[in-house]
Amino acid sequence: MLDIKNLSINYGKHRVLNDISIHIDKGEVVGLLGPSSSGKTTFMNVVSGLLPYKKGQVLINGTSPCEKTKSYVSLLTENNAIPRWMNLKDIVNFHTEMFNDFNKDKFYSILKNINLDIPDNKKIKHLSKGTIQMLRVALSISRKCGLYLLDEPLGGMDSLVRDQVTDTIINEIDMDSTIIIATHLISEVEKLLDKVIFIKKGQILGIHDCEDLRIEKGQSIEKTFREVMK
Numbered sequence: 001m002l003d004i005k006n007l008s009i010n011y012g013k014h015r016v017l018n019d020i021s022i023h024i025d026k027g028e029v030v031g032l033l034g035p036s037s038s039g040k041t042t043f044m045n046v047v048s049g050l051l052p053y054k055k056g057q058v059l060i061n062g063t064s065p066c067e068k069t070k071s072y073v074s075l076l077t078e079n080n081a082i083p084r085w086m087n088l089k090d091i092v093n094f095h096t097e098m099f100n101d102f103n104k105d106k107f108y109s110i111l112k113n114i115n116l117d118i119p120d121n122k123k124i125k126h127l128s129k130g131t132i133q134m135l136r137v138a139l140s141i142s143r144k145c146g147l148y149l150l151d152e153p154l155g156g157m158d159s160l161v162r163d164q165v166t167d168t169i170i171n172e173i174d175m176d177s178t179i180i181i182a183t184h185l186i187s188e189v190e191k192l193l194d195k196v197i198f199i200k201k202g203q204i205l206g207i208h209d210c211e212d213l214r215i216e217k218g219q220s221i222e223k224t225f226r227e228v229m230k
Helices: 040-048 088-098 104-113 129-141 159-172 186-192 210-217 221-228
Strands: 002-011 014-024 029-033 055-060 073-076 147-151 178-183 195-200 203-209
Touching: 002 040, 014 040, 014 195, 014 203, 029 040, 029 186, 029 221, 040 055, 040 073, 040 147, 040 178, 073 129, 088 104, 088 129, 104 129, 104 159, 129 147, 129 159, 159 186, 178 186, 186 221, 195 210, 195 221, 203 210, 210 221
Parallel strands: 029 178, 029 195, 073 147, 147 178
Antiparallel strands: 002 014, 002 055, 195 203
C-alpha cells in the first residue's frame, strides 16, 4: 500500500528526514511516534503530496504522490486550519465542493456521536481550541479515502474527549483503509495501533508489530517508546 525507500528531506542544510524506508500494508493502523521536531509532520506532508522530495522513493499503491493520489489521501495537519470567519454551514459546503468523497451525512453523524452540538450559523472564531480540533478530525474522517494521515489528531482535547475521538476514528473509517497517526500522546492511541514506527531527529529507530512488541517487552508501547527515546 505505502512503500518508502531511502527518503531524505533537507530544509537548507538541516536534514529533517534521514534515509528512511518503511512498508505499510493496506488496512493497517500505524503510529508514527516521536518527540517534537522529529520529522513526523514532514513525513505526512511528503506522503500526502504537499511537500516534494528529491532523494528516495515514495509509492502509494505503486504511484508517487501527485494529484491522482491526493484524491486517495485525507490529510489532517495544523496547516489545514479552518478559516475563523466561516460558520459550520460554510465549512460543510466548502468540503462538499472541494472533495467528491466528502460525506455530509456521515460528518453530522460523527458530530452527534462525539456530542458536538454546533449550530450551522456559529462561526469558528467563537469555538474553543478543543472543539475546533474535534471538528477538523470529523471533517478528515468524513471523506472516503484509502489512506488517512492524522497529524496530532488529539491536540487540545481533554482526556474524556480523546477517548470519544479515538473510538470514532477506528469505528468510522473503513477497515480496508490505512491510517497513520502521528502523535506524542501514545497511551491515548495505543489501543488502536497494529504497528508502531519510532522516529527521532529524522531517523527511524524501530518499526514493530504492536502485539509482538508487547509480548517481547512485557510492557506498554508507551513505556517502550520512552526507553527507545532516551
